[in-house]
Amino acid sequence: MKQFAGLIVFLFVWSSCTLSPIDKVQQTIETQAKLLVDSGYIEKKYIVFEDYFFNDLYRIYLIGDTECPLDNSLGCPSRIVSYKDKFLCFSNHDEPEMLFDEVKKITFYSGNPLNDCFNSIKWVMVVSNRGKMEKLFNYKQLEETATVLNWTELWPYFSGYEAHCPVQMAFNSYNVKIDLKNPRPYNIDSLNLRRGVLENMIGINGKMYLKNNTDSIVMLSSDTKKHCAIVNGIDTLYLSLCDSLPIVLKPYEYRYCSFQSIPDECFFKKLVLERSPWDHLHCLFSDFAYNLMDVNQHKGITRVMHVNTGWLDICDENDLNLFYVLDSDMKRDCNPFYKSRYWEKQFKED
Incomplete structure (x- = not known):
């Protein structure tokens, strides 16, 4: 029995050590998101985690609740996790977007993103690429600084x-x-x-x-x-x-x-x-x-x-702007102008 228990502990530690960086980050922000839900800070159905900034050491996420599972650039999430009566929607730069039909099937969303996608950003979360929770800021602090570069608390996490x-x-x-x-x-x-x-x-x-x-x-x-x-x-x-x-x-x-x-x-x-x-x-x-x-x-x-x-x-x-280029690590289109044109065309055809 002791050998069996030891094997279980070994497998748990081994699986934790073999998680990819994005999985470690995902695990951390999922835990924090569930705490926000349990504490009553989330009012709406969808909690959107938008991968705002990344480098070799850190990721910064914008977190808000909304009536639409898409992020502020009108991109579909990379992953969706259901928790109680909410849906945690993660938009990661280095993961491909889900298909919109798949998003609708999982979340039961039936609206128009152009009308519903007004993400009320409430927090900014900093997570190390090792999965360590670094900081959780109230977004109102950022709004008062007029520009993200004036938010000196974030400077240590920038390259x-x-x-x-x-x-x-x-x-x-x-x-x-x-x-x-x-x-x-x-x-x-x-x-x-x-x-x-x-x-x-x-x-x-x-x-x-x-x-x-x-x-x-x-x-x-x-x-x-x-x-x-x-x-x-x-x-x-x-x-x-x-x-x-x-x-x-x-x-x-x-x-x-x-x-x-x-x-x-x-x-x-x-x-x-x-x-x-x-x-x-x-x-x-x-x-x-x-x-x-x-x-x-x-x-x-x-x-x-x-x-x-x-x-x-x-x-x-x-x-004159002609087009734009993504990092090769980026698997999703983050330009809101092109996204809005796409959705306008989609719903016009419908």
């Missing part, structure tokens, strides 16, 4: 965060700019897009977030146009802020500045040779992005924070 920096810098967004005058043949609906676009790449631009973390005035300055660096081995892509320097930030002031890359064909030629160019590009922005500007005339190199949502826009030389 590139450095504590005690007088100025916190972060990529709010970045886009790939391609040359359409001499395009290479590729199908934008195929995987060839990843390599084909890079062969026509002429630069990167986007928005940079700057936040003064001190109670005194801070000045950013530089003697060159090389304000930030994306380092890829021996090759470096330099980024230049479009605002005139010096930039003066009042105590605790934050600001968004546009940036663009300084032309460098060698950087992009090497990038296209990578096995997964887009994933490698995301990795470079997450782990190898540095600020080169002087802070209050003091030289020093600090990391630039990156909030990875897993997709980026492709634009032409006139900054």
Whole structure:
């Protein structure tokens, strides 16, 4: 009998150790969701867990209850778990979406997502990729900050965060700019897009977030146009802020500045040779992005924070958005514009 009990314990521990990272995360958020239901914090039928942000260490989920099992980008869940009279709907970036007919069959949903999908976000949950519950925040705190990058409690979970920096810098967004005058043949609906676009790449631009973390005035300055660096081995892509320097930030002031890359064909030629160019590009922005500007005339190199949502826009030389590309790890479409067009077409045909 003791041997049998020991075998049961061994199998339980073994199964826990062999869970995949997403399964460990899933197990943790399921437990927390059930606690929210049992505590009476959930009023509506569907509890939606939207995979908002992810990196090598953490995942951040937006949690809300709604009258529709779809997430805020109108995407179907990856998994559904029934609990009491509720349905826990999980939208994970690295898991494929369920079919809508399957969702309806499991949840008994019969409405129109365009009318019902107003997810009332109530909490933000941070879970490590090992399945450890890190933080559970009230979403009202985030709403009061005006932008997610101002929510300093989340900074330690973003890639590139450095504590005690007088100025916190972060990529709010970045886009790939391609040359359409001499395009290479590729199908934008195929995987060839990843390599084909890079062969026509002429630069990167986007928005940079700057936040003064001190109670005194801070000045950013530089003697060159090389304000930030994306380092890829021996090759470096330099980024230049479009605002005139010096930039003066009042105590605790934050600001968004546009940036663009300084032309460098060698950087992009090497990038296209990578096995997964887009994933490698995301990795470079997450782990190898540095600020080169002087802070209050003091030289020093600090990391630039990156909030990875897993997709980026492709634009032409006139900054006109053409389409977008997902990380190869992403198995779901997270662009709400394309999703809404899809649902409009579906219900119009019905």
